[in-house]
Amino acid sequence: MKHVLLAVSGPSGVGKGTMVKTIIERRSDVVESVSCTTRPPREGEVHGKHYFFLSREEFERRIQEDDFLEYDEHFGNYYGTPKSFVRETLKTKSVIMEIDVVGSLEAKKSFPECKLVMVVPPSVDELKRRLSGRGSETEEQIQGRLARMEYELSHKHLYDYIIVNDDLEKAIADLCKIIDGE
Numbered sequence: 001m002k003h004v005l006l007a008v009s010g011p012s013g014v015g016k017g018t019m020v021k022t023i024i025e026r027r028s029d030v031v032e033s034v035s036c037t038t039r040p041p042r043e044g045e046v047h048g049k050h051y052f053f054l055s056r057e058e059f060e061r062r063i064q065e066d067d068f069l070e071y072d073e074h075f076g077n078y079y080g081t082p083k084s085f086v087r088e089t090l091k092t093k094s095v096i097m098e099i100d101v102v103g104s105l106e107a108k109k110s111f112p113e114c115k116l117v118m119v120v121p122p123s124v125d126e127l128k129r130r131l132s133g134r135g136s137e138t139e140e141q142i143q144g145r146l147a148r149m150e151y152e153l154s155h156k157h158l159y160d161y162i163i164v165n166d167d168l169e170k171a172i173a174d175l176c177k178i179i180d181g182e
């Protein structure tokens with residue numbers, strides 16, 4: 001069976017993390033891509049599992065060698081998806097990347113086989129409820145994430161698939177169908 005590379009995007013709080021985590025727990029033929037970063041590990045983070053932690057020099061050397069499907073700088077640190085990890089893993093498993101719209105479009109440029117999936121909420125009110133319900137952001141951060149949503153959703157037309165995450169099990173089944181159908 002052919003293995004696929006999927007980039008899953010969508011507004012914060014829509015449920016991407018929950019969907020991807022559930023699929024990875026249930027299926028041994030799907031893994032999540034491990035990114036490289038120059039930020040120091042947080043307590044409990046493991047090299048090769050949560051991230052590959054690299055020095056700035058090493059990261060920049062790998063940019064020169066064109067080893068990133070996409071990369072970006074957040075809060076003064078580099079983050080990127082290593083082509084070498086993705087290529088090697090695709091020999092035996094499908095790979096899911098949970099990345100934003102900009103990263104997904106970059107990845108598609110350097111790896112055209114990559115399929116872009118956008119997860120959307122059933123309504124804006126429901127998205128607000130999920131963001132508040134998760135309890136991990138302040139009201140101000142929630143407002144920032146909602147503003148960012150408009151930007152993400154304005155790129156919907158560039159995507160290969162749109163999944164509405166209303167019923168979680170159905171959304172998970174939809175994502176599995178894409179993995180199996182590609």
Ligand code: ADP
Pocket residue numbers: 010011012013014015016017018019130131133134165166167168169
């Ligand atoms: P994301 O990774 O897109 O930021 P999360 O996976 O953290 O979003 O989900 C945000 C919140 O919404 C979590 O509390 C999660 O349990 C909840 N959630 C996810 N999918 C659904 C759904 N279909 N219906 C109701 N709540 C959901």
Ligand code: 5GP
Pocket residue numbers: 035036039070071072074079080081099103
């Ligand atoms: P954190 O430091 O909290 O783990 O991540 C900070 C930010 O970096 C998050 O917004 C996360 O989505 C982003 N990020 C993590 N990995 C990658 C990656 O491989 N590429 C890009 N472009 N962003 C990433």
